[in-house]
Amino acid sequence: MPTSAAAARSNRAAPRDGETSAEAVARHVRKLIFDGRLKAGQRLPQDEIARAVGVSRIPVREAIISLEREGWLRVENHRGAFVYPLDAKAVADRFALYGRFYGFAARRAVERMTPEGGEALAELAAEVARAKSAAAVERANARYLGKVVSIAASSRLSAVLRSMPPIVPGNFFAVVKPSAAIQKRGIAAMQAAIAAGDTGTAERASVEMQTEQAEAVIEMMTLRRQADPDA
Amino acid sequence: MVQAQGREGEHGGVRGAVQDAHDQGLPHRRVDLRAQPIDDRLPLAVVVIPVSHSATEPFERRHPDARLKIVYILALEGQQALPPSGGQPGRLGYCMRMAKTSAEDRPAARAERPGRPRLRRESSADQVAGHVRQLIMDGELRKGDRLRQDEIADELGVSRIPVREAIIALDREGWVSFEANRGAFVTGLEVDDIRDHYELRGLVFGLAAKRVAESATDEELADLAARYAAMRKAADVGTFSSLNERFLGRLLRISDSPRLRAALLVTPSIIPERFFDVVPAGRPIQEKGIGQLVRHLKARRGDDADQAMRATLRKQGEAVVAAFGESGLLVNRPS
Numbered sequence: 001m002p003t004s005a006a007a008a009r010s011n012r013a014a015p016r017d018g019e020t021s022a023e024a025v026a027r028h029v030r031k032l033i034f035d036g037r038l039k040a041g042q043r044l045p046q047d048e049i050a051r052a053v054g055v056s057r058i059p060v061r062e063a064i065i066s067l068e069r070e071g072w073l074r075v076e077n078h079r080g081a082f083v084y085p086l087d088a089k090a091v092a093d094r095f096a097l098y099g100r101f102y103g104f105a106a107r108r109a110v111e112r113m114t115p116e117g118g119e120a121l122a123e124l125a126a127e128v129a130r131a132k133s134a135a136a137v138e139r140a141n142a143r144y145l146g147k148v149v150s151i152a153a154s155s156r157l158s159a160v161l162r163s164m165p166p167i168v169p170g171n172f173f174a175v176v177k178p179s180a181a182i183q184k185r186g187i188a189a190m191q192a193a194i195a196a197g198d199t200g201t202a203e204r205a206s207v208e209m210q211t212e213q214a215e216a217v218i219e220m221m222t223l224r225r226q227a228d229p230d231a
Numbered sequence: 232m233v234q235a236q237g238r239e240g241e242h243g244g245v246r247g248a249v250q251d252a253h254d255q256g257l258p259h260r261r262v263d264l265r266a267q268p269i270d271d272r273l274p275l276a277v278v279v280i281p282v283s284h285s286a287t288e289p290f291e292r293r294h295p296d297a298r299l300k301i302v303y304i305l306a307l308e309g310q311q312a313l314p315p316s317g318g319q320p321g322r323l324g325y326c327m328r329m330a331k332t333s334a335e336d337r338p339a340a341r342a343e344r345p346g347r348p349r350l351r352r353e354s355s356a357d358q359v360a361g362h363v364r365q366l367i368m369d370g371e372l373r374k375g376d377r378l379r380q381d382e383i384a385d386e387l388g389v390s391r392i393p394v395r396e397a398i399i400a401l402d403r404e405g406w407v408s409f410e411a412n413r414g415a416f417v418t419g420l421e422v423d424d425i426r427d428h429y430e431l432r433g434l435v436f437g438l439a440a441k442r443v444a445e446s447a448t449d450e451e452l453a454d455l456a457a458r459y460a461a462m463r464k465a466a467d468v469g470t471f472s473s474l475n476e477r478f479l480g481r482l483l484r485i486s487d488s489p490r491l492r493a494a495l496l497v498t499p500s501i502i503p504e505r506f507f508d509v510v511p512a513g514r515p516i517q518e519k520g521i522g523q524l525v526r527h528l529k530a531r532r533g534d535d536a537d538q539a540m541r542a543t544l545r546k547q548g549e550a551v552v553a554a555f556g557e558s559g560l561l562v563n564r565p566s
Contacts, residue, residue, distance in 0.1 A: 065399055090490055154424075
C-alpha cells in the first residue's frame with residue numbers, strides 16, 4: 001500500500017526502528033501532553049491517535065496500560081482514559097523520583113563496585129565532561145548513568161527506571177537549554193562521591209541535580225505555553 | 232480479584248456475601264471503609280475473595296440483588312496485608328481515584344438505581360496478569376522461565392490480546408522482562424530484590440511524606456493522627472492491616488500526586504497475602520514507624536518525615552528477608 005507507506009515515512013509519530021507500535025503511541029501521547037495539546041482531564045481520543053501514528057487500536061490499548069502505570073493517565077472502565085495534568089508539581093515529582101532512584105543506584109554501585117567498574121565509570125564521567133553538542137551530552141550521559149545502574153545490579157531498580165520514560169520529548173539536552181551544564185556539574189559531583197565511596201554525598205548530588213533540572217523544565221514549559229495560547 | 236461490596240442492611244449485601252463465602256469455604260476478609268464515607272453511593276464495606284478460586288463466578292451470580300460493586304482493593308505492598316492471590320498490586324491508587332471521582336464528578340443522572348446491581352468485571356488482561364503472578368509466587372514459574380503466550384491463552388480460554396496486555400503490565404511491574412525479539416521471561420526473587428524493593432518504595436513513600444509535611448492542611452494532619460491512634464488500638468492483625476492500608480492510602484491522596492502513585496504501581500507485590508500475619512515482626516515496626524512519621528508531620532518536619540518512612544520500609548524489608556529467608560522461596564545472589 002504505497003500511499004500509507006509513504007505517509008508513514010513522513011510521519012514523525014510513526015513507529016521507528018526498534019520501537020513497537022505501542023511504544024510509538026506512548027511516545028506520541030507523552031508529546032501531546034507535554035506540548036499541552038492534550039489537556040488535563042481531557043479524554044484520550046483513541047481513534048485519532050491511532051490514525052496519527054498509523055496503527056490499529058490494539059497498540060493504542062497497550063500504550064494506555066503503560067501510560068497509566070507511568071502516571072500520565074487514569075483509566076475508567078468503559079469510559080476511556082483521561083489525562084493527568086503535567087503541571088509544575090508533576091514535573092517536580094518526576095524529577096524528584098529520578099533524583100532518588102539514581103541516588104539509590106549510586107549507593108548500590110558503591111556497595112557493589114569492582115576495580116574494572118570503577119575505571120569504566122571514571123572514563124564515562126570524563127566523556128560527559130568533554131561532550132560539547134547536545135547530542136554528545138545525551139549519549140555520554142546515558143552511558144554514564146547506564147553504567148552506574150549496571151554496576152548497581154538491581155533488577156528492581158532497573159524495572160522501576162524502565163517504567164519512567166522521559167517527560168520531555170526528543171533530546172532533553174537540546175530542548176531544555178540550561179540542562180547540559182546542570183547535568184555535567186551534577187555528574188561530576190556524583191562521580192567524585194562514588195569514587196570516594198561516599199554514598200551520602202552521591203545521593204545528595206543526584207537529588208540536587210534533578211531538582212535543578214526540574215526547575216529548568218518548569219521554566220521552559222511555562223515560557224512555551226505562554227508563547228502558544230492554543231496550548 | 233473479586234471483591235463484593237454492598238451496603239450493610241440492604242438485602243444483607245455484605246453480610247450475605249460474607250456468609251456465603253464462609254459457607255463455600257472461600258477464604259475472605261472483610262474490610263470496613265465505614266470510617267470514610269465519601270458519598271452515599273460508595274460502599275461501606277468490602278468483602279475480599281481471591282479470584283483464583285473457581286467458585287467466585289457462581290458466587291457473583293448468587294448475589295445479583297445485593298448492590299454488589301466490584302471494586303479493586305489494593306494493598307500497598309509491604310505495609311499491610313496484600314491482596315489475595317491474583318490481586319493486582321497497586322490498585323489502591325485506582326480505587327481511591329474512583330472514590331474521589333465518584334464523589335466529585337458523577338452526575339446525578341448516573342446514580343445507581345436502588346436494587347439494580349452494577350458489576351464491574353476485572354478485565355481479561357487483569358485476570359491473566361493475576362494468574363501469572365500467582366504461578367510465579369507459587370514457584371511454578373521460576374526465574375528465567377519463558378512465558379508461553381499461546382499456552383497461557385489456551386489455559387485461560389482467552390485470546391492472545393489480553394495475554395499480551397498482561398505481559399506489558401507485568402513487565403512494567405517487574406515480574407517479567409519483555410523484549411520484542413525474545414519474548415517474556417520471569418525475573419525471579421532474590422534476597423537483594425526484596426531489600427531493593429523496600430528501599431525503592433521507601434524512597435517514594437518518603438517523598439510523599441515530605442510533600443504532605445509541607446503542604447497538608449492541619450485538618451488533614453489531624454485526620455492522619457487519628458487514624459494512627461486507631462491503628463494502635465487495633466485488636467487483631469486483620470483490623471490493623473486494613474487501618475494501615477487506609478492510612479497509607481490517605482497519605483498518598485493528600486500528597487496528591489499521580490506520579491508518585493504510579494511509581495508505587497510498578498513496584499510489584501512480592502509477598503503473598505496477609506503481610507502482617509506472615510511477618511509478625513511487621514506490626515511493631517509499622518506502629519513505631521508511623522508514630523514517628525505522624526510526629527514529624529505534625530511538626531512540619533519534611534526531611535524527618537521522609538527519613539522515618541525510609542527507615543520503616545527498610546526495616547520491613549529486613550523483616551521479610553528474615554521471615555522468608557529460611558523458606559527456600561528466596562534465592563541468594565551468588566557472590
